[in-house]
Amino acid sequence: YFCWLLVGFNLFRSLEHIFAEDGGAESIAGIPLSSYSSEAANNVVSIFAQWGFSQLVLACILLFVVLKIRELIPLMLLIIALENILRVGIGFYKPLILSADPPGALSPLIGLVTLIFFFISIRENR
Numbered sequence: 001y002f003c004w005l006l007v008g009f010n011l012f013r014s015l016e017h018i019f020a021e022d023g024g025a026e027s028i029a030g031i032p033l034s035s036y037s038s039e040a041a042n043n044v045v046s047i048f049a050q051w052g053f054s055q056l057v058l059a060c061i062l063l064f065v066v067l068k069i070r071e072l073i074p075l076m077l078l079i080i081a082l083e084n085i086l087r088v089g090i091g092f093y094k095p096l097i098l099s100a101d102p103p104g105a106l107s108p109l110i111g112l113v114t115l116i117f118f119f120i121s122i123r124e125n126r
Contacts, residue, residue: 002117003066003073006080009110010059017052024048029102058083077118084111 016024023045026033033041058080065072084107 002114003062003076006114007059007063007066010055010062010080014052014055014059017048017055021045022048023052029096030098030100031096032099074118074121077114077121081111081114081118084108084114087111 013024016028020027022033025031025044025048029048031044033044036044062076062080065076088108088111
């Protein structure tokens with residue numbers, strides 16, 4: 001059931017990044033697009049949309065795994081956990097200047113919970 005939650009979460013955030021006018025950059029992440037030149041703001045929105053497409057692909061692969069190849073669920077959980085945890089490391093290396101804490105600040109928590117479910121899943125598969 002946890003995988004279904006991950007599918008829904010990743011589908012929602014991917015579609016938000018792709019279709020929201022600001023890609024969620026200002027309205028969700030707190031990046032002050034209005035203080036940027038229009039070209040710079042458009043570049044940030046484009047990067048968010050491209051990231052959203054990557055999230056959509058990951059969500060669709062997870063959905064396929066849950067429906068058809070359940071043996072790969074531990075691998076998908078590991079990939080999602082690492083993606084969330086390692087993104088935090090990148091944030092320390094190249095920090096964003098934001099007007100408020102974005103929901104993505106929960107990324108390490110999501111990563112750790114997913115990692116716990118990964119360990120549970122490999123234990124159950126023995």
